[in-house]
Amino acid sequence: MKTFMKSGILTAAAVMLSASLVAPAFARDLTVVSWGGNYQDAQREIYFKPFSEKTGKPVLDEAWDGGIGVIQSKVKAGAPNWDAVQVEAEELALGCADGLYEKIDWEKIGGKDKFLDSAVNDCGVGAIVWSTAIAYDGDKLKEGPASWADFWNVEKFPGKRSLRKGPKYTMEFALLADGVSKDELYDVLATDEGVERAFKKLDELKPNIVWWESGAQPLQFLASGEVAMTSAYNGRITGINRSEGKNFKVVFPGSIYAVDSWVVLKDAENKDAAQDFIAFASLPEHQAKLPEFVAYGLPVKEAAAQVPAEFAKDLPTDPANMTDSIALNVDFWIDNAETLTQRFNAWLAQ
Amino acid sequence: MSTGSARTGRSLLLLAPLLVFLFGFFVWPLFSMMSQAVSDPAVLRLLPRSAEVLPDWDRQSPPTMPMQTALMEDLKTVDDDQALGDMVRRLNSARSGFRTLMSKTMSALDDTTNPPTDLVSIDKRWEKPEFWRAIAGALSPYTDRNLLAAVDLGRNAAGEIEHLSADQSVNRVILIRTFWIAALVTFACACIGYPYAIIAASLDGWKRDVMLAAVLLPLWTSLLVRTAAWFILLQDQGLINDFLRATGLIEAPLRLIFNRTGVIIAMTHVLLPFMVLPIYSVLITIPRNLMPAAASLGAHPLRAFLRVLLPLSLRGVASGGLLVFISAIGYYITPALIGGPGDQMISSIIAFYATGSANWGMAGALGVVLLVATLLLYSVYARLSAEEPGRR
Numbered sequence: 001m002k003t004f005m006k007s008g009i010l011t012a013a014a015v016m017l018s019a020s021l022v023a024p025a026f027a028r029d030l031t032v033v034s035w036g037g038n039y040q041d042a043q044r045e046i047y048f049k050p051f052s053e054k055t056g057k058p059v060l061d062e063a064w065d066g067g068i069g070v071i072q073s074k075v076k077a078g079a080p081n082w083d084a085v086q087v088e089a090e091e092l093a094l095g096c097a098d099g100l101y102e103k104i105d106w107e108k109i110g111g112k113d114k115f116l117d118s119a120v121n122d123c124g125v126g127a128i129v130w131s132t133a134i135a136y137d138g139d140k141l142k143e144g145p146a147s148w149a150d151f152w153n154v155e156k157f158p159g160k161r162s163l164r165k166g167p168k169y170t171m172e173f174a175l176l177a178d179g180v181s182k183d184e185l186y187d188v189l190a191t192d193e194g195v196e197r198a199f200k201k202l203d204e205l206k207p208n209i210v211w212w213e214s215g216a217q218p219l220q221f222l223a224s225g226e227v228a229m230t231s232a233y234n235g236r237i238t239g240i241n242r243s244e245g246k247n248f249k250v251v252f253p254g255s256i257y258a259v260d261s262w263v264v265l266k267d268a269e270n271k272d273a274a275q276d277f278i279a280f281a282s283l284p285e286h287q288a289k290l291p292e293f294v295a296y297g298l299p300v301k302e303a304a305a306q307v308p309a310e311f312a313k314d315l316p317t318d319p320a321n322m323t324d325s326i327a328l329n330v331d332f333w334i335d336n337a338e339t340l341t342q343r344f345n346a347w348l349a350q
Numbered sequence: 351m352s353t354g355s356a357r358t359g360r361s362l363l364l365l366a367p368l369l370v371f372l373f374g375f376f377v378w379p380l381f382s383m384m385s386q387a388v389s390d391p392a393v394l395r396l397l398p399r400s401a402e403v404l405p406d407w408d409r410q411s412p413p414t415m416p417m418q419t420a421l422m423e424d425l426k427t428v429d430d431d432q433a434l435g436d437m438v439r440r441l442n443s444a445r446s447g448f449r450t451l452m453s454k455t456m457s458a459l460d461d462t463t464n465p466p467t468d469l470v471s472i473d474k475r476w477e478k479p480e481f482w483r484a485i486a487g488a489l490s491p492y493t494d495r496n497l498l499a500a501v502d503l504g505r506n507a508a509g510e511i512e513h514l515s516a517d518q519s520v521n522r523v524i525l526i527r528t529f530w531i532a533a534l535v536t537f538a539c540a541c542i543g544y545p546y547a548i549i550a551a552s553l554d555g556w557k558r559d560v561m562l563a564a565v566l567l568p569l570w571t572s573l574l575v576r577t578a579a580w581f582i583l584l585q586d587q588g589l590i591n592d593f594l595r596a597t598g599l600i601e602a603p604l605r606l607i608f609n610r611t612g613v614i615i616a617m618t619h620v621l622l623p624f625m626v627l628p629i630y631s632v633l634i635t636i637p638r639n640l641m642p643a644a645a646s647l648g649a650h651p652l653r654a655f656l657r658v659l660l661p662l663s664l665r666g667v668a669s670g671g672l673l674v675f676i677s678a679i680g681y682y683i684t685p686a687l688i689g690g691p692g693d694q695m696i697s698s699i700i701a702f703y704a705t706g707s708a709n710w711g712m713a714g715a716l717g718v719v720l721l722v723a724t725l726l727l728y729s730v731y732a733r734l735s736a737e738e739p740g741r742r
């Protein structure tokens with residue numbers, strides 16, 4: 001009886017052990033990760049589902065809120081559980097330098113010359129051109145803000161404001177509100193005095209700021225009337241106007257645009273399928289459908305040309321919207337993000 | 351003797367799942383977190399030649415030619431992108447600017463047709479001693495910089511420990527705030543949970559079941575869902591404010607969200623079961639005839655409560671308080687969603703270092719500080735509660 005028990009325990013232990021070793025052998029479906037909300041709903045319709053139908057295999061999709069640490073921990077642990085991920089320009093630069101991404105097979109994607117220059121990278125393929133801009137509810141504010149100086153003006157426009165929690169964008173917007181011209185913006189920010197100046201300007205607005213962290217939050221704040229105006233991703237604003245009949249306005253002058261890219265995580269199980277997926281999502285006929293759902297600019301030139309005029313006018317890449325907007329300086333942020341975030345956190349806590 | 355050891359062996363075998371679990375999910379993560387906080391091999395591993403040359407440098411003057419040559423040789427032999435990434439991240443965290451400097455330098459060194467003779471010709475920044483100081487400061491396999499920075503200390507150029515200025519680092523403020531919020535929540539839970547448990551324990555049948563279900567049902571709901579529900583209740587146009595305005599009790603909405611009040615309300619609700627259940631489980635073991643017995647001896651109900659029921663049930667309050675407090679200091683989601691920037695707790699800073707900037711050393715160091723502070727508090731608790739048996 002005792003020996004039976006002992007062998008029973010041993011068998012159980014052996015089964016448990018082998019189960020844990022065998023488990024990874026079950027193939028995981030292609031996992032695509034993007035930014036959630038109505039943007040990902042659109043991507044699901046035009047990219048994920050059609051790709052799954054074409055290949056006959058399921059595509060899993062997950063959402064994330066960014067952070068190079070998330071990617072790093074997945075890759076360093078070995079066998080990451082994500083394959084294709086949409087990342088911001090900063091995460092693209094950091095992760096590519098750190099060897100966290102597979103190199104892109106540009107032959108498969110269709111050649112670099114089909115894309116805008118800023119959308120081409122050894123490790124990433126541009127997915128969208130997007131803007132962070134002032135948004136407000138046109139039904140509540142008949143005459144809305146036109147600049148970041150207006151955003152800071154709580155006497156003319158009473159009510160709370162919302163900004164993305166973190167120094168990126170916030171520092172730039174503060175300097176713009178303080179009268180720095182867009183051409184000098186990053187030169188000023190690169191100096192210690194410029195950083196001081198930005199924090200001083202932020203001090204003025206601090207009691208009126210509600211901070212947001214995920215892209216869907218500013219829309220909820222606007223919709224519930226919690227804030228009078230907010231910074232937000234432009235595509236989501238147009239998206240909610242179309243899906244829920246809101247009248248939210250986007251202020252393009254003074255907005256900051258950047259390119260989001262698809263990357264493939266290093267040694268991901270489905271890395272080849274992930275590159276196939278990126279190629280699929282970069283075909284002009286698929287990409288051109290995106291602006292109907294969310295107003296993000298398209299990095300594939302041919303796709304951008306196919307967008308109907310009624311949607312094109314809302315895109316950050318539209319010439320009228322582009323004139324007074326600013327390109328995010330990625331190099332500045334990969335150098336200074338950590339120090340400035342520490343300072344920003346300290347400033348927040350004071 | 352031999353049967354004894356065989357028995358020990360068998361009981362060890364029975365304990366094996368527990369031991370494996372404890373090691374895999376408790377000892378090992380804890381150990382790796384602590385070692386992350388103090389180990390610092392990223393730079394030394396890739397720059398062995400520089401490590402020989404740099405200690406002779408006075409840390410003030412411009413870099414010498416041998417230093418530049420040694421670093422160039424080191425960088426040329428690097429072939430592991432991820433190791434290089436670790437090094438650059440470490441250096442950039444000590445001195446902003448290393449990211450772009452290194453990528454520029456690495457691509458210049460790859461250029462074999464027109465090889466650079468020294469580093470200064472690649473980028474002027476290599477002339478500055480502060481970049482070299484960052485390298486020189488990172489050449490020891492172990493470091494105390496993360497642990498120091500976790501409590502707002504740092505080393506100056508001469509290597510002396512000094513306070514970081516308040517606009518650089520506020521970890522102490524946030525740590526104290528974390529313990530303060532946890533203490534307030536524990537207090538609020540005790541104030542609500544203790545009477546609740548007494549009432550529940552004094553009832554019978556379906557009434558008791560209903561009261562227990564009211565505590566247990568929320569416990570089975572996800573933390574995120576409960577926090578989101580509080581968000582809806584507390585906001586300016588939320589149910590609570592709408593109700594108060596409809597009844598005419600208030601004119602302007604009460605500020606209940608994005609401040610400390612909201613955080614305390616939501617966290618108290620979320621953690622209340624951890625207070626009620628231990629107290630309740632102690633109360634139901636107390637014989638019901640003790641209070642009537644005290645009354646029959648002439649004790650006023652309040653006196654009977656203070657002298658009989660309270661001392662007997664204090665054990666439940668203490669363990670409930672400990673459970674609530676220790677859960678509360680690790681809270682992240684509730685302060686992030688319900689609180690304002692002045693209500694963020696230490697987990698949000700740890701999360702920034704772990705996921706935002708991939709600085710695991712700093713995340714580990716803050717974790718160590720939190721762990722040590724918690725263990726200290728626990729030892730105080732253990733000492734206080736150990737007195738009880740002695741009194742009996």
